[in-house]
Amino acid sequence: xxxxxxxxxxxxxxxxxxxxxxxxxxxxxxxxxxxxxxxxxxxxxxxxxxxxxxxxxxxxxxxxxxxxxxxxxxxxxxxxxxxxxxxxxxxxxxxxxxxxxxxxxxxxxxxxxxxxxxxxxxxxxxxxxxxxxxxxxxxxxxxxxxxxxxxxxxxxxxxxxxxxxxxxxxxxxxxxxxxxxxxxxxxxxxxxxxxxxxxxxxxxxxxxxxxxxxxxxxxxxxxxxxxxxxxxxxxxxxxxxxxxxxxxxxxxxxxxxxxxxxxxxxxxxxxxxxxxxxxxxxxxxxxxxxxxxxxxxxxxxxxxxxxxxxxxxxxxxxxxxxxxxxxxxxxxxxxxxxxxxxxxxxxxxxxxxxxxxxxxxxxxxxxxxxxxxxxxxxxxxxxxxx
Amino acid sequence: xxxxxxxxxxxxxxxxxxxxxxxxxxxxxxxxxxxxxxxxxxxxxxxxxxxxxxxxxxxxxxxxxxxxxxxxxxxxxxxxxxxxxxxxxxxxxxxxxxxxxxxxxxxxxxxxxxxxxxxxxxxxxxxxxxxxxxxxxxxxxxxxxxxxxxxxxxxxxxxxxxxxxxxxxxxxxxxxxxxxxxxxxxxxxxxxxxxxxxxxxxxxxxxxxxxxxxxxxxxxxxxxxxxxxxxxxxxxxxxxxxxxxxxxxxxxxxxxxxxxxxxxxxxxxxxxxxxxxxxxxxxxxxxxxxxxxxxxxxxxxxxxxxxxxxxxxxxxxxxxxxxx
Numbered sequence: 001x002x003x004x005x006x007x008x009x010x011x012x013x014x015x016x017x018x019x020x021x022x023x024x025x026x027x028x029x030x031x032x033x034x035x036x037x038x039x040x041x042x043x044x045x046x047x048x049x050x051x052x053x054x055x056x057x058x059x060x061x062x063x064x065x066x067x068x069x070x071x072x073x074x075x076x077x078x079x080x081x082x083x084x085x086x087x088x089x090x091x092x093x094x095x096x097x098x099x100x101x102x103x104x105x106x107x108x109x110x111x112x113x114x115x116x117x118x119x120x121x122x123x124x125x126x127x128x129x130x131x132x133x134x135x136x137x138x139x140x141x142x143x144x145x146x147x148x149x150x151x152x153x154x155x156x157x158x159x160x161x162x163x164x165x166x167x168x169x170x171x172x173x174x175x176x177x178x179x180x181x182x183x184x185x186x187x188x189x190x191x192x193x194x195x196x197x198x199x200x201x202x203x204x205x206x207x208x209x210x211x212x213x214x215x216x217x218x219x220x221x222x223x224x225x226x227x228x229x230x231x232x233x234x235x236x237x238x239x240x241x242x243x244x245x246x247x248x249x250x251x252x253x254x255x256x257x258x259x260x261x262x263x264x265x266x267x268x269x270x271x272x273x274x275x276x277x278x279x280x281x282x283x284x285x286x287x288x289x290x291x292x293x294x295x296x297x298x299x300x301x302x303x304x305x306x307x308x309x310x311x312x313x314x315x316x317x318x319x320x321x322x323x324x325x326x327x328x329x330x331x332x333x334x335x336x337x338x339x340x341x342x343x344x345x346x347x348x349x350x351x352x353x354x355x356x357x358x359x360x361x362x363x364x365x366x367x368x369x370x371x372x373x374x375x376x377x378x379x380x381x382x383x384x385x386x
Numbered sequence: 387x388x389x390x391x392x393x394x395x396x397x398x399x400x401x402x403x404x405x406x407x408x409x410x411x412x413x414x415x416x417x418x419x420x421x422x423x424x425x426x427x428x429x430x431x432x433x434x435x436x437x438x439x440x441x442x443x444x445x446x447x448x449x450x451x452x453x454x455x456x457x458x459x460x461x462x463x464x465x466x467x468x469x470x471x472x473x474x475x476x477x478x479x480x481x482x483x484x485x486x487x488x489x490x491x492x493x494x495x496x497x498x499x500x501x502x503x504x505x506x507x508x509x510x511x512x513x514x515x516x517x518x519x520x521x522x523x524x525x526x527x528x529x530x531x532x533x534x535x536x537x538x539x540x541x542x543x544x545x546x547x548x549x550x551x552x553x554x555x556x557x558x559x560x561x562x563x564x565x566x567x568x569x570x571x572x573x574x575x576x577x578x579x580x581x582x583x584x585x586x587x588x589x590x591x592x593x594x595x596x597x598x599x600x601x602x603x604x605x606x607x608x609x610x611x612x613x614x615x616x617x618x619x620x621x622x623x624x625x626x627x628x629x630x631x632x633x634x635x636x637x638x639x640x641x642x643x644x645x646x647x648x649x650x651x652x653x654x655x656x657x658x659x660x661x662x663x664x665x666x667x668x669x670x671x672x673x674x675x676x677x678x679x680x681x682x683x684x685x686x687x688x689x690x691x692x693x694x695x696x697x698x699x700x701x702x703x704x705x706x707x708x709x710x
Contacts, residue, residue: 059525062505062524062525062545063524063525063543063545063546063548066548066550066559067564269568272502272526275503276503279503297545304547304564324588326544326545326547326567326587330637331587331616332567332615369613370615
């Protein structure tokens with residue numbers, strides 16, 4: 001009967017009352033200006049990321065009620081133009097655990113706050129490689145894959161399919177440039193290079209002229225196996241497909257993409273997470289939602305196994321060999337001890353189906369095949385985790 | 387289950403093969419992505435019937451007298467009751483949402499059903515066709531077991547990573563025990579003195595002492611040439627007398643043979659791709675495994691621990707059950 005009493009208490013604490021172990025998790029989103037795109041077909045949901053954190057919270061609460069562990073989510077939004085550091089400081093007064101949706105430079109600024117020392121922050125939104133490299137912070141973990149993990153996944157796919165003659169069109173925004181740079185790095189890593197590159201410089205409305213413009217624009221790329229599009233804001237890329245001069249597949253930001261998460265993932269029990277999510281939020285789960293969910297569940301898993309809400313205890317557990325997160329990707333997810341990046345398989349998908357999942361067969365690694373994606377220990381210049 | 391004759395024990399593989407002909411029966415396999423069940427003759431090792439079911443059939447079990455077969459039609463949100471002689475659906479049972487797995491209580495009357503999407507275990511009376519109880523469990527309940535004396539039922543929850551212990555007299559939880567990541571299947575063994583739970587992502591089987599609900603042993607697996615992450619224990623079944631467990635290791639495409647006394651792995655057997663669940667024939671001389679990705683069933687000779695044959699069934703075979 002003792003267990004039943006615990007259960008009752010746990011249920012109460014799920015609603016925020018006192019628990020044996022209680023974790024308040026902050027969610028801080030810093031709104032960034034979004035440049036206009038040619039198409040309005042896919043508006044970015046207002047609760048992107050946050051919805052994933054909420055589903056993760058529900059999962060944690062259900063588990064916690066059997067153990068006397070309570071969880072709470074405190075949400076803070078920073079509007080465009082406002083200083084994010086002040087609200088971050090305030091939030092750090094009430095919790096040491098924060099999921100962050102912010103640009104790279106804001107992430108490091110928050111991580112550098114005196115109030116944030118000893119806290120556990122999760123980057124759920126920024127793919128920049130530098131955050132896992134020279135700009136890493138000991139208190140900043142990354143549940144979102146780096147851009148390099150995604151471009152490495154595609155590069156493995158190119159090798160496997162023998163698509164080694166590649167060309168690229170890149171957009172002009174910083175995110176496009178970062179993606180293009182990550183792609184060049186990945187191609188080099190797997191022994192390939194671009195035979196031709198072009199920048200997207202048009203400002204015409206491609207919904208009317210794509211069929212006329214793109215064939216001409218791609219004509220001088222010559223022959224190639226696949227065309228890479230670096231268009232992370234999804235501005236022009238969607239109009240490239242089926243309009244190229246040569247009949248070739250389009251990959252990268254459009255067409256065949258390497259993504260953290262996609263509605264087409266249904267294997268490995270993922271259908272359950274997808275349906276749980278879409279029932280709660282009336283939309284599909286996006287990559288950023290998945291990253292926030294994974295961060296929330298990482299904390300939950302650590303609390304479950306350590307029976308503690310102490311940041312140091314949780315951080316050591318999360319970075320230890322004992323930690324493993326069942327993340328609906330077919331194998332356990334763990335954190336890289338050298339830069340705090342969540343190791344994970346990367347889906348290679350088009351909007352209608354999963355095509356492959358990286359690491360692909362044959363890409364071996366001396367310790368963990370997942371480390372064939374992104375910055376491996378010897379490559380990373382991150383020193384904060386030593 | 388029919389007892390093994392002394393002849394069979396004394397004889398070799400050849401004898402075992404002959405013996406199956408005297409105990410002919412059927413293995414029923416649910417095909418998750420075909421909405422059918424395939425019926426395999428244990429005598430000819432061929433599919434002799436295919437019957438249509440509701441959407442996404444997964445868990446499958448027979449009533450004690452084998453006059454009815456219960457099928458979890460997950461996406462139809464129902465447990466279907468079929469006449470196994472005609473393949474006709476007799477009626478549906480209320481099951482709660484998304485029933486995945488279930489277990490029939492020894493009283494032949496109560497089904498304990500895991501409702502994967504709802505974090506609930508539903509108890510249904512198969513005679514009155516009414517829901518008797520709904521029990522809150524962890525996220526994504528899946529594995530279901532009931533003790534031989536019928537007093538304890540188990541639900542494992544995949545994302546909560548627990549075995550939930552249900553007192554069947556009160557339909558209340560009396561214990562919740564943590565296991566490794568993504569528990570998938572549970573079984574009571576050795577007259578109910580032990581309860582085993584497989585953890586797919588954790589890559590282990592946890593053995594509990596039933597009386598105290600404490601961990602007694604943990605079994606790990608290692609398949610040569612396969613990364614440990616891909617060695618994922620899911621379904622398992624025991625040989626006669628509970629001396630050995632045959633454990634499906636998912637995407638490693640192998641079965642493990644575990645000595646149930648020492649908890650050591652004695653053998654690995656290569657079967658089809660993404661091996662899920664399994665069922666024995668009448669005298670437990672042959673084991674039939676469902677291989678989700680390759681869409682077939684592997685027949686394993688239990689004595690020699692060798693795969694004998696692959697039988698093509700429907701798309702994504704999932705559950706398996708035997709009837710004489």
